[in-house]
Amino acid sequence: MKYFSLNHKAPEVSFQDAVVKGLAPDKGLYFPKEIHKLPTSFFETIDTLDHVTIAYEAIKQFVGDEIPEKDLKEILKDVLSFDFPIVSVEENISALELYHGPTMAFKDVGARFMARCLGYFNKQKDIKEDVTVLVATSGDTGGAVASGFLGVDGVEVVILYPSGKVSDIQEKQLTTLGQNITALEVNGVFDDCQDMVKKAFLDEDLKTKHKLTSANSINIARWLPQMFYFFFAYKALKRNNKKLVFSVPSGNYGNICAGMMAQRLGLPIHHFVTGTNANNIVPEYLKTGTYTTKSSVQTISNAMDVGAPSNFIRIEELHHHDFNALKTNLSGYSYTDEQTIEAINHLKDKHNYIADPHGAIGYLSLKKYLETTYDAQGVFLETAHPIKFLPVLPKAIKESITMPPQIEAIIDREKHSLKISNYDQLKTYLLQ
Numbered sequence: 144m145k146y147f148s149l150n151h152k153a154p155e156v157s158f159q160d161a162v163v164k165g166l167a168p169d170k171g172l173y174f175p176k177e178i179h180k181l182p183t184s185f186f187e188t189i190d191t192l193d194h195v196t197i198a199y200e201a202i203k204q205f206v207g208d209e210i211p212e213k214d215l216k217e218i219l220k221d222v223l224s225f226d227f228p229i230v231s232v233e234e235n236i237s238a239l240e241l242y243h244g245p246t247m248a249f250k251d252v253g254a255r256f257m258a259r260c261l262g263y264f265n266k267q268k269d270i271k272e273d274v275t276v277l278v279a280t281s282g283d284t285g286g287a288v289a290s291g292f293l294g295v296d297g298v299e300v301v302i303l304y305p306s307g308k309v310s311d312i313q314e315k316q317l318t319t320l321g322q323n324i325t326a327l328e329v330n331g332v333f334d335d336c337q338d339m340v341k342k343a344f345l346d347e348d349l350k351t352k353h354k355l356t357s358a359n360s361i362n363i364a365r366w367l368p369q370m371f372y373f374f375f376a377y378k379a380l381k382r383n384n385k386k387l388v389f390s391v392p393s394g395n396y397g398n399i400c401a402g403m404m405a406q407r408l409g410l411p412i413h414h415f416v417t418g419t420n421a422n423n424i425v426p427e428y429l430k431t432g433t434y435t436t437k438s439s440v441q442t443i444s445n446a447m448d449v450g451a452p453s454n455f456i457r458i459e460e461l462h463h464h465d466f467n468a469l470k471t472n473l474s475g476y477s478y479t480d481e482q483t484i485e486a487i488n489h490l491k492d493k494h495n496y497i498a499d500p501h502g503a504i505g506y507l508s509l510k511k512y513l514e515t516t517y518d519a520q521g522v523f524l525e526t527a528h529p530i531k532f533l534p535v536l537p538k539a540i541k542e543s544i545t546m547p548p549q550i551e552a553i554i555d556r557e558k559h560s561l562k563i564s565n566y567d568q569l570k571t572y573l574l575q
C-alpha cells in the first residue's frame with residue numbers, strides 16, 4: 144500500500160516509510176492511496192470470527208505485503224491480548240470499554256501495534272539503525288507509548304508532557320519506566336508540546352543526527368489499528384439489527400477518524416457523534432461552517448484538551464472535503480466540567496455505571512443525538528479507566544473504585560523527568 148501526504152507536496156511512500164517517518168516532509172499527514180471495501184461475506188460471518196482474524200482482515204490492505212500474514216497475525220495476537228467489553232448501560236445505550244490494556248486507556252492498541260511494527264522492521268535490517276520516537280501527550284498517549292515501546296530494540300522514546308496538566312497516575316505511567324523511555328516535562332500546555340514535536344521533525348540539524356518518528360495518532364501505525372474497536376462492537380451488537388451510532392470523546396480526532404475508516408471499509412455505521420469539553424473546535428465548525436483553532440483550555444477531561452486537532456484533515460479527506468457530507472455523518476456537542484461531573488453522578492446513581500470524564504462526555508453527546516433518532520443502538524466509547532482521573536471524581540464514586548493491578552504496579556514508583564520550557568532546550572537534549 145502506498146501513502147500520500149495530505150499536503151500533496153511530498154513523494155508517495157510505503158507503509159514502512161510512513162511509519163518510520165511519522166509525518167511527511169511537507170508537514171502533511173499520510174493517507175492511504177486506495178481504500179477497498181471488505182467483502183459482504185466478511186460482515187455476514189463476523190460473529191464467527193475471533194478478534195485477531197477480524198483485525199487482520201481490517202488492516203491487511205493497509206500493510207500490504209510489507210509484513211507477511213504470519214508475522215502480522217502474531218503482532219495482532221500480541222497487541223490484542225486483553226478484552227474490549229460492551230457493557231449495557233441503559234436501553235439502547237452501551238459503553239464500549241477500551242481501557243482493559245496495560246495502561247488503561249484506548250491508546251494501548253495503537254501504541255503496541257506501532258511498537259511491534261517498528262520492532263519487526265528493525266529485525267529485518269542487516270545494519271541496525273536506531274529510531275527515536277518523539278511524542279507529545281495530553282495525558283494517556285505518554286503512558287501507552289512508554290509501555291508499548293519499553294525494551295523494544297533499536298528504539299529510543301522521548302515523551303513531552305505539559306507540567307501539572309496530566310493526572311498523577313498518567314504522570315507515573317510515563318515517568319517511571321526508565322530503560323529506553325525519557326520523559327520531558329514541558330512548562331506549557333499540550334499544544335506547546337505538540338508544536339515542539341512538529342518543529343523537531345522539520346529540523347535539518349536533528350534529521351542528520353537522528354531517525355525521528357512520531358507516535359502520536361498522526362502516525363498511521365498508531366491511528367489505523369483503532370479501527371478494530373468499531374468492528375469488535377459491531378460483532379457484539381449485530382444481532383440487535385438496529386442502526387449503529389458511535390459516540391467518540393475526541394481530542395486529536397484520531398479515534399473517531401479510525402471509526403470513519405472502518406465505515407469506509409463497509410462497516411454499517413449509521414452515524415458518528417463527537418463529544419468534547421470546552422475545546423469545542425469541531426462542534427463549532429459543524430454549527431457555523433467556520434473552522435477556527437484555538438489555544439487549548441484546561442478541563443477535567445484532559446486528554447481532550449486540544450485546540451488544534453491534528454487528525455481533522457483526515458476526516459475531511461474521508462468526506463471528500465464536502466461539508467454537507469460531513470454534517471450528515473457527524474454530529475458534535477461540547478460540555479462543561481460541571482455537566483461532566485453531573486453525568487458521572489447520574490450514570491452511577493441511575494445506572495450503576497462508573498464512567499471517567501471522557502466517557503461521560505461521550506454518554507451526554509450520545510443522549511443528545513438520540514433524542515432525534517429512532518431505532519438506533521448507541522455506543523459511547525469509554526476511553527480510559529475512571530481511576531486515571533481519581534482527583535476530579537466525586538467522593539462517593541472515588542470510594543467505590545478498586546485499584547486495578549496495572550495501576551497498583553506503578554503507583555509507588557519514583558518519577559524521573561527533565562524540565563524544559565522551549566524548543567531550543569528540546570533540541571539541545573536531542574543533540575547531546
Ligand SMILES: *Cc1c(COP(=O)(O)O)cnc(C)c1O
Binds near residue numbers: 392396
Ligand atoms: C486520547 C484520548 C481521547 C481523545 O482521543 P483522540 O483520538 O485524540 O480524539 C479521549 N479520551 C481519552 C481517555 C484519551 O486518552
